[in-house]
Each structure stands twice: as structure tokens, then as C-alpha cells.
Amino acid sequence: MDFEPYIRDIKDFPKPGVTFKDITPLLKNATALQKAANALVGFIGNTKIDKVVGVDSRGFIFAPMLAEKLGAGFVTVRKSGKLPYTTISESYDLEYGKGVLEIHADAIEEGDKVLVHDDVLATGGTAEAVCKLVEKLGGEVVQCNFLIELSFLKGGDKLNGYPVKALLRY
Numbered sequence: 001m002d003f004e005p006y007i008r009d010i011k012d013f014p015k016p017g018v019t020f021k022d023i024t025p026l027l028k029n030a031t032a033l034q035k036a037a038n039a040l041v042g043f044i045g046n047t048k049i050d051k052v053v054g055v056d057s058r059g060f061i062f063a064p065m066l067a068e069k070l071g072a073g074f075v076t077v078r079k080s081g082k083l084p085y086t087t088i089s090e091s092y093d094l095e096y097g098k099g100v101l102e103i104h105a106d107a108i109e110e111g112d113k114v115l116v117h118d119d120v121l122a123t124g125g126t127a128e129a130v131c132k133l134v135e136k137l138g139g140e141v142v143q144c145n146f147l148i149e150l151s152f153l154k155g156g157d158k159l160n161g162y163p164v165k166a167l168l169r170y
């Protein structure tokens with residue numbers, strides 16, 4: 001399926017000069033939603049996945065769907081101050097800002113095979129921080145997958161060494 005017609009460009013959001021990729025047209029279409037989830041699962045093939053890590057907040061849309069389909073657990077990486085238990089953290093820069101990401105200290109077991117999922121790979125700062133958090137806890141990132149990769153922002157360079165998959169590339 002061609003998912004491109006379901007992605008809407010919003011100019012100068014959330015800041016001047018940024019063209020925001022709005023995925024809500026894809027999400028509200030039952031067929032596109034189902035096919036996108038299945039296509040993301042298809043990127044994994046037969047590899048056993050123990051945990052799918054989703055990134056606050058748009059990564060939380062597909063990550064639990066993927067976890068359920070893969071027979072894996074779902075783990076949240078959240079922006080700072082949202083997780084209630086003991087956390088470890090990483091600061092990061094993204095296309096239009098910066099922040100701190102956190103994960104619960106007991107979210108990943110040593111040796112867990114981890115799929116990292118987010119909706120968009122832009123500069124790669126977010127996904128790089130997530131991979132660092134997973135590895136600090138002893139997990140192995142087996143793939144990072146995204147609905148959209150903004151290739152011109154070279155986020156893939158920051159994820160050098162991890163297999164990166166995306167349904168759409170711009």
C-alpha cells in the first residue's frame with residue numbers, strides 16, 4: 001500500500017522553517033492503520049523480539065500494536081518527570097527542540113532483544129537517546145523502525161550500526 005497520500009505536510013509547525021509530517025490522516029483510516037502496523041511488523045521477519053520500546057508520545061500509537069503482534073512486551077520511554085518509578089535518563093536534541101528522556105530502571109532485562117519504534121526519524125537525536133537508554137540497561141537494539149524517515153536530516157547517521165527501517169522516506 002502507498003501510505004504517502006495519508007501523510008499531511010504542515011508548514012512552519014511547530015516552529016518557522018519546519019515542515020511537520022502529520023500522521024493523523026493515516027491513523028483515522030482503518031485500512032491504512034491496519035496495513036501500516038502489519039508492514040512495520042513485517043520489517044522484523046522471524047527475529048524474536050522480547051520488548052518493543054515506544055517513544056513518548058507518538059511512538060505510543062503503534063508500539064503496543066507491534067508488541068502484541070510480535071508476542072513481546074511494551075516499554076515506554078517518556079519525557080522527563082512522567083515515569084513514577086526509579087529511572088535512568090538521557091538528554092537529547094531534536095529537529096525543533098531539546099529535552100530529557102527517561103526509562104524505568106527495570107524496564108529491560110539483560111540480553112533482551114529490543115525493537116525501538118517511533119513515528120518519525122528526523123535528526124535522529126531522539127532515537128539515538130532511546131538506543132542509549134536500552135543499552136545502558138543491557139538490552140540489544142535489533143532494529144529501529146519508523147513510519148517516516150526524513151532522510152535529508154540524516155538521522156540515520158546517528159543510528160549507524162542499527163538496522164533502520166521506515167515505511168516512507170522523504
Ligand SMILES: O=P(O)(O)OC[C@H]1O[C@H](OP(=O)(O)OP(=O)(O)O)[C@H](O)[C@@H]1O
Pocket residue numbers: 055056057058059093094095096118119120121122123124125126127155
Ligand atoms: O529525529 P528527531 O529530530 O529527534 O525527531 C523525532 C522525534 O520528534 C517527534 O517527537 P516530539 O518530541 O515532537 O514529541 P511528540 O511525539 O510528543 O509529538 C517524533 O515523534 C520523534 O520522537
Ligand SMILES: Nc1ncnc2[nH]cnc12
Pocket residue numbers: 018019020021022094095096120122123150
Ligand atoms: N518534521 C517533523 N514532522 C513530524 N514529526 C517530527 N519530529 C521531528 N521532526 C518532525
